[in-house]
Amino acid sequence: DFELKSLSGQLFRLRDALRAGPIVLAIYKASCPTCQLTFPYLQTIHSSLSAELRNRIWGISQDDPAETAEFVNHLGIDFPILLDEYPYSVSTEYGLEFVPTIFIVGSDGRIQLSDYGFSKTTLFRIAAIATGDGEPVGLFAPDDGLPERRPG
Numbered sequence: 001d002f003e004l005k006s007l008s009g010q011l012f013r014l015r016d017a018l019r020a021g022p023i024v025l026a027i028y029k030a031s032c033p034t035c036q037l038t039f040p041y042l043q044t045i046h047s048s049l050s051a052e053l054r055n056r057i058w059g060i061s062q063d064d065p066a067e068t069a070e071f072v073n074h075l076g077i078d079f080p081i082l083l084d085e086y087p088y089s090v091s092t093e094y095g096l097e098f099v100p101t102i103f104i105v106g107s108d109g110r111i112q113l114s115d116y117g118f119s120k121t122t123l124f125r126i127a128a129i130a131t132g133d134g135e136p137v138g139l140f141a142p143d144d145g146l147p148e149r150r151p152g
Contacts, residue, residue: 001109002090004060004082007069012058012082018107021053024126025103027060027084027091030071034152035100038118039075044139045127046079057126060084062091062099098152104129118150 003013017023026042028035039059046057059081061068072081084090094103102122104113112129115122120140127139140146 002093004084004090006080006082007065007072010080012080014105015109017055017058018105018109021056021107022112022129023105024057024129025060025094025105026057026100027062027094027096027102028100029062030067031063032099032152034118034150036071036075037146037150038100038102038123039071039077041123041139042126043075043077043079045123048127055080058082060090062086062088100152102126117152118147120146120148 001013001015003011005011014023024042026038028039030036042057042059046054049056057079059077059079061071061081061083062085063071064085065083068081068083071077088096094101098116100118101114101116103111104126106112113122113125123139
């Protein structure tokens with residue numbers, strides 16, 4: 001369990017959010033090219049969610065507020081972005097070694113999935129959990145030229 005503040009100063013507590021269902025945690029650094037590749041797809045998934053399922057995806061930034069805001073604005077991210085500033089207490093607790101690292105935390109507080117880098121399989125799984133019925137239409141185009149995986 002943890003609590004972090006968003007860019008707007010709102011407090012997010014994992015324990016409280018899990019009462020409504022699983023949460024996707026995507027920990028990143030703005031300067032990471034693989035994070036820049038992954039986050040627009042997380043935004044696509046988020047945008048496909050109904051209002052009652054919004055806020056099931058949380059980005060967790062390892063950057064200062066200014067760099068975080070620039071990343072969010074540049075990529076058009078509108079799901080919650082939380083600040084895990086130095087010394088990165090949440091990242092440390094989750095044993096982070098690479099960014100992006102994505103966790104799906106179940107309602108029971110247990111980690112259901114842990115993956116790092118860009119992964120189409122992981123993004124499809126997030127879409128299935130977040131929407132409850134599979135991938136959103138248009139997540140990946142056929143022959144999009146993207147690799148199945150890209151390390152962070």
